[in-house]
Amino acid sequence: LPALPEHENRWPQNVYTAEGIISNIYNAAIRILRSNDAEPTRVAYHYDALSTEALPLLEAIESDTSPADYQLLHDWLLVCARLIGEVAAMLKDISGNLHVGNAGRANVIIPELVTLGHQQCRLGRRKKIINFDFVSKALSNQHHIMLPDLARILQVSRTTLWKFIRQHGLE
Numbered sequence: 001l002p003a004l005p006e007h008e009n010r011w012p013q014n015v016y017t018a019e020g021i022i023s024n025i026y027n028a029a030i031r032i033l034r035s036n037d038a039e040p041t042r043v044a045y046h047y048d049a050l051s052t053e054a055l056p057l058l059e060a061i062e063s064d065t066s067p068a069d070y071q072l073l074h075d076w077l078l079v080c081a082r083l084i085g086e087v088a089a090m091l092k093d094i095s096g097n098l099h100v101g102n103a104g105r106a107n108v109i110i111p112e113l114v115t116l117g118h119q120q121c122r123l124g125r126r127k128k129i130i131n132f133d134f135v136s137k138a139l140s141n142q143h144h145i146m147l148p149d150l151a152r153i154l155q156v157s158r159t160t161l162w163k164f165i166r167q168h169g170l171e
Contacts, residue, residue: 001026001080005072014064018057022080025054029087038094047091054084114154128156130164139170 001023004011029046032038062070062077113134117127135154138145145153151161165171 001083002076005076007069007072011069012064015061018061022054022057022084025049026084026087029091033087033090033094040095043091043095047088047095050084050088050091055081058084114156128160130154130156130161132168135161135164135168136170139165 001019004015004019025046029050032042032046058077058081061073065073113131115129117129135150137143138150138153147161147165148158151158154161156164
């Protein structure tokens with residue numbers, strides 16, 4: 001951001017404070033734009049900081065200055081508002097691209113671990129069909145999942161799980 005224009009005396013302290021805050025917010029947003037690993041949350045944070053902190057501070061400077069000082073600040077305020085708007089627009093574009101990049105992950109199909117079959121068991125219940133691949137991987141030595149925990153994950157009784165394991169030779 002450009003420096004504050006020269007003033008014959010000195011600008012009020014609140015103008016310098018606001019200019020410092022605006023400059024920090026702007027520079028942090030620029031760093032996000034230049035980084036290669038922008039995360040959606042960080043991009044959103046900096047976009048919000050520009051729109052909810054930096055721009056209102058510019059408006060406050062504009063409304064609090066006297067008519068004589070306003071003439072000095074007018075061009076500076078316009079340049080700052082334009083630069084902040086451009087950076088905010090770039091952050092918004094990046095945010096949209098990051099969400100599009102994550103959209104492919106939203107289409108991942110997670111297989112059901114237990115489905116209900118069409119056969120009826122006793123008392124009119126449908127037979128539970130447990131995903132063989134999942135159970136065989138869960139019971140492998142590298143995972144160390146206890147049977148009661150696996151039954152809870154699958155939402156079947158321990159007896160049902162044990163029968164499935166014996167039936168498919170996964171003991």
